[in-house]
Amino acid sequence: MTEKWLVGVDLGGTTTKMAFLTEDGDIVHKWDIDTDLSNKGENIVRHIAQSLEDTLHRLGESKERLLAIGIGAPGPVQRETGMLYEAVNLGWKNYPLKERLERETSLPVAVDNDANIAALGEMWKGAGNGARDLICVTLGTGVGGGVIANGQIVHGVNGAGGEIGHMTLVAKGGAPCNCGKTGCLETIASATGIVRIAKEKLSQWDKPTLLRGETITAKAVFDAAKANDELALAIVDEVMFYLGLALANAANVSNPEKIVIGGGVSKAGNILVERVGAYFRRFAFPRVAEGATIALATLGNDAGVIGGAWLAKTSLHV
Numbered sequence: 157m158t159e160k161w162l163v164g165v166d167l168g169g170t171t172t173k174m175a176f177l178t179e180d181g182d183i184v185h186k187w188d189i190d191t192d193l194s195n196k197g198e199n200i201v202r203h204i205a206q207s208l209e210d211t212l213h214r215l216g217e218s219k220e221r222l223l224a225i226g227i228g229a230p231g232p233v234q235r236e237t238g239m240l241y242e243a244v245n246l247g248w249k250n251y252p253l254k255e256r257l258e259r260e261t262s263l264p265v266a267v268d269n270d271a272n273i274a275a276l277g278e279m280w281k282g283a284g285n286g287a288r289d290l291i292c293v294t295l296g297t298g299v300g301g302g303v304i305a306n307g308q309i310v311h312g313v314n315g316a317g318g319e320i321g322h323m324t325l326v327a328k329g330g331a332p333c334n335c336g337k338t339g340c341l342e343t344i345a346s347a348t349g350i351v352r353i354a355k356e357k358l359s360q361w362d363k364p365t366l367l368r369g370e371t372i373t374a375k376a377v378f379d380a381a382k383a384n385d386e387l388a389l390a391i392v393d394e395v396m397f398y399l400g401l402a403l404a405n406a407a408n409v410s411n412p413e414k415i416v417i418g419g420g421v422s423k424a425g426n427i428l429v430e431r432v433g434a435y436f437r438r439f440a441f442p443r444v445a446e447g448a449t450i451a452l453a454t455l456g457n458d459a460g461v462i463g464g465a466w467l468a469k470t471s472l473h474v
């Protein structure tokens with residue numbers, strides 16, 4: 157009998173990553189397409205279905221190969237119906253993603269939030285290493301969060317569970333966040349937040365620093381910190397203070413075995429794990445700190461499609 161494949165789809169505001177995977181979560185073939193934002197995102201689902209067909213054809217395969225699709229989308233999701241409450245980046249509001257994609261592909265479809273499927277991917281095949289209680293935080297342009305308790309994603313009553321990026325860390329006078337609040341973790345620990353803090357501190361710094369005259373990026377800050385630049389170390393310390401505080405408070409709620417840090421900023425590597433770990437241990441309830449290990453995500457851009465396959469496999473019982 158021919159081995160069946162799962163389909164993982166990670167729908168983003170710029171590109172959509174897609175993959176065929178075995179039932180054990182190994183990637184057989186992966187590719188990506190541009191996300192077509194024209195016409196309020198009306199073409200997106202048709203493009204995904206078309207790309208599936210084209211890719212199968214190119215591989216000399218037929219749809220018989222495919223079991224089900226698991227897709228992550230950038231916004232809060234109603235799990236049971238697979239409806240996306242809102243995806244600002246795509247122009248969708250109350251969009252019946254599961255229903256539309258099932259109609260276009262004739263395959264069963266499971267839908268979840270993109271940060272949540274990344275967490276599932278890391279749990280299954282990445283740094284989570286099978287841990288069933290896990291917190292995953294993605295430090296990119298924004299800060300995504302996924303909380304897994306007893307192997308299940310915490311969704312909450314209207315799809316906004318696990319939004320660690322929007323924990324309020326600066327209660328008074330914090331920077332404005334894309335969500336409409338101020339002082340969110342996202343305003344501090346995202347790539348954009350790090351750049352903002354770096355510029356603020358640089359403008360008040362009169363000692364020598366490698367950052368002066370440079371284009372300030374999160375990577376430049378971490379590189380300078382690794383070279384023991386005093387200002388860069390102060391910036392990193394401030395960011396890690398707040399990230400450690402946020403992760404400790406999140407961990408105090410769910411008592412996770414693993415805390416996985418991913419996204420572009422996590423490429424800074426061990427300096428990040430060490431420094432955030434010190435603040436985490438300071439702020440977490442001692443027994444929570446004892447139980448948790450902080451690790452860097454290992455799947456990179458594949459976390460979403462792998463988590464999508466896990467979602468398809470487990471929620472559709474294929």
Ligand SMILES: [Zn+2]
Nearest residue numbers: 322333335340
């Ligand atoms: Zn926010």
